[in-house]
Amino acid sequence: MLGELDGVETPQPQWFHTLQVRRLRAQRGRSNSDPLGGKNFQPEFQWNTGLQFGTTNSYLNLEKLGEGAYATVYKGISRINGHLVALKVIRMKTEEGVPFTAIREASLLKGLKHANIVLLHDIIHTRESLTFVFEYVQTDLAQYMIQHPGGLHPWNVRIFMFQLLRGLSYIHSRRILHRDLKPQNLLISYLGELKLADFGLARSKSIPCQTYSAEVVTLWYRPPDVLLGSTDYSTALDIWGAGCIFIEMLQGAPAFPGVADVFEQLVKIWRVLGVPTEESWPGVSELPNYKTEWFLPCKPQQFRDVWKRFAQLPYKTEDLAQQMLTMIPKERISAQDALRHPYFNTLPPPVMQLRDTVSVFKVPGVRLETEVSDIFSPNRRMKSSLVPHGKCW
Amino acid sequence: MARTGFCDSRVLLDRKTDEGRFPLRAWANACSVRERGVLSVGEEQKQQHEADVTEHRWVQQLPLLAEDGIIMEIAQQNRSVVPAVEPYEEEAVLKHLHGLQLGHMLRDLVPELVYREIERAMSKLGLLYDRTYTWDVFSDMMKSQQHLALLSSELPKPFTETTCAILVDWLIQVHEAFNFSEETLYLAVHLLNRVLRQIKISISNLQLVGVVCLFLAAKKEECLLPEVSELCYLMANTYSRKQLLRMERRVLCTLKFDLSHTPPIHFLLLSAYIARCSEKVICMARYLLELSLLEAKCVCFFPVQLAAAALRLARYLIQEPHTPESEAAWCIASTIYLGSEATLFTIMHIMASGAAQAHNQETRATFVKFSTKETLYVSLHPALKNAPCLLSLHT
Numbered sequence: 118m119l120g121e122l123d124g125v126e127t128p129q130p131q132w133f134h135t136l137q138v139r140r141l142r143a144q145r146g147r148s149n150s151d152p153l154g155g156k157n158f159q160p161e162f163q164w165n166t167g168l169q170f171g172t173t174n175s176y177l178n179l180e181k182l183g184e185g186a187y188a189t190v191y192k193g194i195s196r197i198n199g200h201l202v203a204l205k206v207i208r209m210k211t212e213e214g215v216p217f218t219a220i221r222e223a224s225l226l227k228g229l230k231h232a233n234i235v236l237l238h239d240i241i242h243t244r245e246s247l248t249f250v251f252e253y254v255q256t257d258l259a260q261y262m263i264q265h266p267g268g269l270h271p272w273n274v275r276i277f278m279f280q281l282l283r284g285l286s287y288i289h290s291r292r293i294l295h296r297d298l299k300p301q302n303l304l305i306s307y308l309g310e311l312k313l314a315d316f317g318l319a320r321s322k323s324i325p326c327q328t329y330s331a332e333v334v335t336l337w338y339r340p341p342d343v344l345l346g347s348t349d350y351s352t353a354l355d356i357w358g359a360g361c362i363f364i365e366m367l368q369g370a371p372a373f374p375g376v377a378d379v380f381e382q383l384v385k386i387w388r389v390l391g392v393p394t395e396e397s398w399p400g401v402s403e404l405p406n407y408k409t410e411w412f413l414p415c416k417p418q419q420f421r422d423v424w425k426r427f428a429q430l431p432y433k434t435e436d437l438a439q440q441m442l443t444m445i446p447k448e449r450i451s452a453q454d455a456l457r458h459p460y461f462n463t464l465p466p467p468v469m470q471l472r473d474t475v476s477v478f479k480v481p482g483v484r485l486e487t488e489v490s491d492i493f494s495p496n497r498r499m500k501s502s503l504v505p506h507g508k509c510w
Numbered sequence: 511m512a513r514t515g516f517c518d519s520r521v522l523l524d525r526k527t528d529e530g531r532f533p534l535r536a537w538a539n540a541c542s543v544r545e546r547g548v549l550s551v552g553e554e555q556k557q558q559h560e561a562d563v564t565e566h567r568w569v570q571q572l573p574l575l576a577e578d579g580i581i582m583e584i585a586q587q588n589r590s591v592v593p594a595v596e597p598y599e600e601e602a603v604l605k606h607l608h609g610l611q612l613g614h615m616l617r618d619l620v621p622e623l624v625y626r627e628i629e630r631a632m633s634k635l636g637l638l639y640d641r642t643y644t645w646d647v648f649s650d651m652m653k654s655q656q657h658l659a660l661l662s663s664e665l666p667k668p669f670t671e672t673t674c675a676i677l678v679d680w681l682i683q684v685h686e687a688f689n690f691s692e693e694t695l696y697l698a699v700h701l702l703n704r705v706l707r708q709i710k711i712s713i714s715n716l717q718l719v720g721v722v723c724l725f726l727a728a729k730k731e732e733c734l735l736p737e738v739s740e741l742c743y744l745m746a747n748t749y750s751r752k753q754l755l756r757m758e759r760r761v762l763c764t765l766k767f768d769l770s771h772t773p774p775i776h777f778l779l780l781s782a783y784i785a786r787c788s789e790k791v792i793c794m795a796r797y798l799l800e801l802s803l804l805e806a807k808c809v810c811f812f813p814v815q816l817a818a819a820a821l822r823l824a825r826y827l828i829q830e831p832h833t834p835e836s837e838a839a840w841c842i843a844s845t846i847y848l849g850s851e852a853t854l855f856t857i858m859h860i861m862a863s864g865a866a867q868a869h870n871q872e873t874r875a876t877f878v879k880f881s882t883k884e885t886l887y888v889s890l891h892p893a894l895k896n897a898p899c900l901l902s903l904h905t
Contacts, residue, residue: 212737212738213735213737213738214725214738214754214755214758214759215729215758215759215762217729217730217735220726220729220730220762220767220769221729221730223767224730224767224768224769224770225770227766227767227768227770228654228768228770240766240767242759242762242763244759289639289640289643290643290646290647290650291646291647291650292637292638292639292643292647292650294639350639351639351640352639352640352643353639353640451640451642451643453642453643454642
């Protein structure tokens with residue numbers, strides 16, 4: 118999915134890209150932003166009910182969205198029902214068969230049916246390649262934040278956070294860790310539905326195999342216990358990542374943007390939370406990367422002094438962030454408890470009782486507010502009335 | 511929401527699914543005595559009928575192999591999940607609310623003591639990341655075994671129980687040589703059983719399918735993977751690497767990439783921990799459980815049933831002095847079970863006769879594996895030889 122594309126520059130923002138295609142088609146004959154404009158696809162575009170799922174020619178590649186470590190992602194269209202899809206084409210290592218990451222991802226996703234988890238439609242397996250057909254989601258949180266700089270609307274942050282925690286609570290209750298949370302892996306639909314994507318690093322835990330490879334989480338969203346070399350991963354790993362994303366959404370800038378290495382990353386965290394001692398965190402000195410002399414004594418600070426946005430918001434916002442970014446993993450709030458935090462009290466109560474596969478936007482009163490930066494550029498303003506309720510969305 | 515354990519309203523409210531489901535004994539005990547499910551003859555026949563129906567369905571669902579790609583039907587199943595635009599589903603929400611309350615009730619009906627024991631055992635065994643999710647993870651383990659259960663133990667034509675037992679025995683040796691975890695073995699044999707019942711395999715390809723299942727299970731579970739060339743070497747280079755990879759593709763498509771499985775060993779360790787069983791009893795139960803992989807008749811039982819039978823039989827075989835504490839602990843542990851006493855004794859009889867014969871069978875890998883010092887010589891235990899008689903005394 119889009120999340121695969123760490124650090125890869127996509128040619129242009131995906132946000133509302135397709136909507137513009139619709140509007141501009143009358144005026145423009147051919148353009149790069151209009152993948153259908155140049156060619157005449159009419160004869161091929163009869164939705165063919167005779168075509169079957171699982172074959173290559175049931176899908177049409179429209180454009181390349183980006184390239185990741187082991188896969189290339191294309192935007193495509195299903196010739197069976199006209200749905201837009203994301204095609205994640207996995208290069209097959211001829212030596213060792215289907216990559217184990219692909220097997221784990223597919224096996225996990227097949228068991229996960231949730232409104233906040235990206236939906237796997239189909240798998241196409243040919244001699245040369247393996248393609249996962251996902252639902253097409255317009256953008257991701259990283260791009261959304263680039264398009265709306267300076268922090269998001271607090272109401273929208275609340276809706277995004279609720280969905281993120283809802284998705285996490287769902288996978289955690291199935292013994293699955295995402296292990297690679299970052300804004301690029303959180304897909305955002307035109308409505309504002311947030312979906313967890315890229316489960317290549319996730320796996321459900323079994324008893325004996327507890328040694329995971331060390332390099333899993335992007336440094337910025339890594340919790341201090343993992344940075345200190347602990348391999349006793351738990352659900353708290355994902356909660357820290359979610360907490361960092363929470364602050365990044367409010368503040369408009371990453372919470373702990375380390376540059377060089379693990380130690381710089383740790384110092385960034387100590388500056389806010391204070392240097393842990395054996396009293397404040399029993400057992401910390403036994404972690405592999407713990408070295409007392411490297412850390413200058415820092416006192417824990419109030420979040421509102423570090424991230425100014427908290428000072429403008431009710432205290433419960435800061436309280437939730439503080440509970441998610443607790444140093445000791447065992448004391449970090451769980452996703453399930455976080456959903457019951459007073460911070461979410463302002464959402465309409467039915468959101469707490471939805472079925473797994475029902476989106477929060479089905480509840481009346483839940484909709485995104487216009488982002489401040491959109492007020493000055495009305496073309497990009499989000500208006501749900503503009504969006505046709507078509508299938509392909 | 512997360513708390514969906516067994517409380518999905520559709521499952522509970524739909525009478526049709528309810529009929530085929532055995533009540534979990536912990537809940538049954540908590541509700542009332544008459545809720546406790548003992549499988550009557552009528553029900554058994556019905557189940558047999560259901561099994562027949564499902565077999566027909568498999569025949570229809572045989573995947574078509576095309577030159578360029580292999581057709582799968584995941585999306586057709588998913589189609590209903592992608593509705594155009596649903597209106598606000600008030601009805602569904604209300605219905606679900608109803609289900610949720612039931613769910614809480616189920617959780618509340620489980621005696622606090624049992625719940626706390628399960629929680630302790632699961633976090634001890636590393637099956638939990640976070641105690642908040644104990645109930646969800648546990649009920650997910652219970653529920654998931656029904657999802658992929660095989661309904662018939664019958665093997666397709668060219669294969670006999672003996673051929674399969676020889677293959678599984680060889681897989682156990684390969685598995686041991688690679689030093690894989692126990693989950694990998696159970697997953698591999700589970701995959702093998704599913705594949706054999708879904709596609710037509712020629713007898714000359716049987717070993718290849720077995721290795722591919724082990725390879726896939728390792729890709730799912732293990733940190734260190736064997737190389738394809740190593741696997742070919744183990745099969746005396748009967749098959750080329752290309753053949754192996756082609757078979758991998760075929761198997762994956764047959765299984766539709768669904769490799770999820772709750773291994774019976776998890777249930778075994780869970781119950782054994784709660785029952786405070788001694789090392790020796792646990793080892794014996796592991797031996798009996800592994801022997802059950804060779805028994806074709808065992809494939810249609812749920813993992814939790816196999817685990818419970820193995821543990822119970824192990825306790826019969828290794829007579830340890832019973833204290834009030836151990837009896838109480840055993841009582842709690844035996845609530846983690848799904849099914850009737852009759853089923854339990856059926857499995858125990860199969861296991862007992864298997865174990866009594868194990869030493870003079872051709873398939874001796876498990877016997878040898880459990881006759882070492884590390885395994886406390888359990889397979890050499892004198893009580894095993896007359897296990898079937900011993901069991902008859904108890905019933």
